[in-house]
Structure formats: C-alpha cells, structure tokens
Amino acid sequence: MPNRIALIGSGLIGCGWAVVFSRAGWDVALHDIKPGRAKQAVEDTKASLANLEACGFLESADACAQHLLPVGSLDEAIEGATFVQENVLETPEEKLAVFQELDRKVPGDIILGSSASTIPASKFTEHLDGRERCIIVHPCTPPYLVPLVEIVPAPWTAAATTQYCVDLMTDVNLVPILLHKEMYGFVLNRLQVALVNEAMHLVGQGVASPADVEKTLKNGLGLRWSFMGPFQTMDLAAPTGFKEYATKFGHSYRNMGKELGVAEEWSTDAIDQVDRFLRDEVPLDKLAERGQWRDRKLMKLASDTDN
Amino acid sequence: MPNRIALIGSGLIGCGWAVVFSRAGWDVALHDIKPGRAKQAVEDTKASLANLEACGFLESADACAQHLLPVGSLDEAIEGATFVQENVLETPEEKLAVFQELDRKVPGDIILGSSASTIPASKFTEHLDGRERCIIVHPCTPPYLVPLVEIVPAPWTAAATTQYCVDLMTDVNLVPILLHKEMYGFVLNRLQVALVNEAMHLVGQGVASPADVEKTLKNGLGLRWSFMGPFQTMDLAAPTGFKEYATKFGHSYRNMGKELGVAEEWSTDAIDQVDRFLRDEVPLDKLAERGQWRDRKLMKLASDTDN
Known part of the structure; x- marks a missing residue:
C-alpha cells in the first residue's frame, strides 16, 4: 500500500502540500468544507506541477497528478491515510474543531499535523485524548520551492511524533527546523514580522517610498540572506568574524532596537502607499502571472548548488 | 581630465568603493591614517577585481587596477578630486574631525560624501561653512555586488548635492535609494537590526538553534527577498493582493510586534551559541575564503536578469 496524506483544507497551503507529497510519490486526498473547492484545488495543483515540469524541475507532472484525489468528506479523506495535515483558517476555534474531529x-x-503559521499546538490540542500525536508542521509559500518547514511540538507532543515529522519532511525534500519551545509566531513569522513592521513604520513616517524600501531588500539585504542567513552575514562583516562584530556593534543594535516602530498599528496611509506602489508595478489581474515569475526565480535559486 | 574620487579611510568600506569607482573608469586616490594601510588597501582591491574578472564580471582587472593610487596624506588625496568620500570609524567625533578638515x-x-551606516549627517556637519555640500552615501558590503546605496541628505543639504549623488551612484552602476527624513540607522540597518535582534532573542531564549535560525533565512524568507522585497512577498500571499493581506493579517503583525524582544541586549549565551555555530561551519582561518564564496554566489544572483 502506498503512503497517503489526507489534506484537511485545500486552499493555497493545501495545494502547496499536494505538490510536495505527490512529487514524493504519495497519494494525496484533498478535502475542503467549501463545496467544489477540492476539485478546483486539484486543478490548481496540476498547474503548479506543469510549471515545475516546464522548467525542468519535475520529470512528469502527469505522473504526480495521478496521485491527486479530491474527496467529498473528511471521512473519505482520512480513509487509509498514513499522515494527516490540517490547513484550515488560522484561528484557534477552527483548528480546535478540526482537531477534535480528527x-x-x-x-x-x-x-496529525497542523499548518498553523503562528498559533502553537497547545492552544488547540490540550484536551484531546491523542494530544501526544499532534504537532505543528508549518510550511512556507510555495513549499515546493521555499523548502523551510517549522516543526513545533506542544509540551505534550511525543518525541516519536516530532521525530517522525522531521524525518518525513526530509523525505519529501523539505528543510525542517525544530523549535524547542512554543512561541507565538514561531521563528519564521517572528523574523518576518520584525522586519515588515519596521518597513511599514518607515513608509508611514515618510522616511522612504515603498519602492525604495522594496529595493533595500531585493538589491541589498535579501541578496545575502538568500544563501547565508543573518549570522554568517555578520561573520563576514568584521575581519575576525562574529565575536568582533558583536563586541563592536551589539550595543548599537540594542540602541537601534529601542527606536524601532515594531509594536505600532500599520497606518492607513502606509497601507495605501504600499498598495499604490504594488498596483503600479503589477495590476491585480496580472498577480497570478507574477506568481509564476516568482516560482521561476525560485527555481533558478534552487538550481544553484554551490554551498 | 578624468574624474577622480578621494577615499578618506581605506578599510573594508574604502576598498569596496575603490572597486566600484575604478570599474567605472574613475581615478581612485586611497588614503588612510594608519601607516601602510593605503598600499595594503590597493592590494585588497586588486584581489577583489581579480575575482570579478575570473568570474566574467569584469573585462580587465588590470585596467581597473591602473586607476588605483595609494597616497600618503589627506592633502594628496584631495588634490584634483572631483568627489570625496569619507570612510572612517562610525563615531560622530571621528566623522566631525574629518569633515572639518575636508x-x-x-x-x-x-x-563631500560620508559612508556613515547609522549616524545622520546632521550630527557632524551642522556648524560647517559648506554644510550644504555634505551628505550620507551609505553603501552595502560588498558594494560592487550588493548595489543598494542609501542617499541621506541632512536638512541643510542642497538639493543639487542630493541630485548629484543620486546620478553619480546610478552612473557607477549602483542602485540608490533616497531618504526623505534623517533617521538613526537609515532604512537598511533599521530593517536589518529589527530582524537580527529578534534572531538573537530566539537563540537566547532557547527557541531554536543558530543553525535553524540561519536556515529560516537561507531556505525560507531570504529566497523571496532576494528578488522581490517584503511588500511584493505579501502581495503574492493573498488571492487579491496586499490590501487583503493587510486587512487579514495587519492586526496579528501588531500583536506579534508587541511580543518581539527587539530592545534587549544580546545575551552572552546567545553570542556564544552563534559563535560556536559559525566556527563549526567555517574556521576563522577560512573566513576570507568564505568571503570569496559569498561573492561568487552574489555574482550568480546578479547574472539573473529576469525581472
């Protein structure tokens, strides 16, 4: 019998998982409470598979697509499943309802894995009989090209559950990281939020235009971070490495930290400015096309294996 | 007469400028108060030029190197200069002393440009007769491969000074952004600090290992940010774009912002953990070699022109 994943929730995240698991030869049952969505999700997944094949990142999109099975009910989805992944709305109430049923x-x-991107598993699994088999497995978008995945056990998650997920994610060609403590937002979103909030603050304060903030990442910080992360970046910014850097600049990082606007509400003005900038660059009706462009850029990054 | 830049301070930053300007056909006078440093800086610059040529990013390193001129005094450096760029230590006192003399x-x-990376020009130019010709021109490391450069006028900087620097940076193949208000840390370092402080916080709290935090950027967030910046990343993360994303997630960004550890001192334990991780990856005596690897990776990114 082949491995089979049951995807509970088949939006953007569910479709990402469908690509990852069908690519790895798993059968994939797609379920969604919205009528007709599971069938559409199979079509969306096929489009992503075709794009991967067209760029030489997959031998046969058709072979993968044969693993996709849209189902009409949760019961049908879990029938014969060897792993279950939940991808419903990001609220504790929605997660709790699904996990109780599962x-x-x-x-x-x-x-039972959850794609929650900020909410720790302890917020919705505490009172379940099988709480030791529940765990967060949080992917990026799109997971088949941005391979990082956060594994976040609750305090009561069994060690075997955690290990199974680390191994499974490695098997399906993702890059798992393991959190040792639950924290709201995990690692990825806390880092993203720290930077994005300051970006919105700078736009809101009139310091720089959205276009110029965007350039600061894509022509500056983001280039290095795409292959070495913040620690090695600092390591290479002082003649004798990170310790020297920390001694020289740690204090100024703290002082600057005090000044950052991270806990502010995004201002309406900043939101409008960013929106105008983005729509000037890519009209709404070209957004899906821009997603294909993003995937092509990511494939180029993925094909560079000089590590 | 050819254009000539006077570099006042010839450390890592001065050498970066030497590559950028000699590549653009400018004569480059290198000065440093440390005896012998200017000559060594010419050698360091030649090594970077050779690496660029070896990777096909430069026609002739030798032709560029002929523009490099180590000088023994500030007076000699500024003789015939058509632009002056200061790259001394990042303290207001050092900057003030050099700018008074210049x-x-x-x-x-x-x-007169300054490579200050955090200190606004108003902190050290206010009482100068020629304060309207003073401005921050803050490059990345290395500027010849990470092209973003921040142009930050003081309140009294002349509009013509600002425009000259924007045009000059474009001419020497960098990507200038213009700040409309002075702010400590400018844009690039404020964004970097926001993220790095939280990274140090997560390591210090035992949430994730330095290796896993590093992966979060290089296998996750950094991939997308190397070609599209945070705004377009969010734009592609909701079916109808950024406005929908802001409505759905803006509130949760604010809540998460309140929880971030950005204003903390880096803990000694976190510094030690990061240091051990980095030295396991790359021993100190291989750090320069790793810098060459970084430059090769950046050249690959630069050679992808699909925008």
Missing part, C-alpha cells in the same frame, strides 16, 4: 476519527497511530 | 581644504564646488 482525534475522534483517525486511528491512534496516525500523526 | 570642508576647510576641499574647493567649495566639490561634494
């Missing part, structure tokens, strides 16, 4: 219906030896 | 000695029609 824990009741899915055989006890099957692990 | 303003006294350099003909009034020559613009």
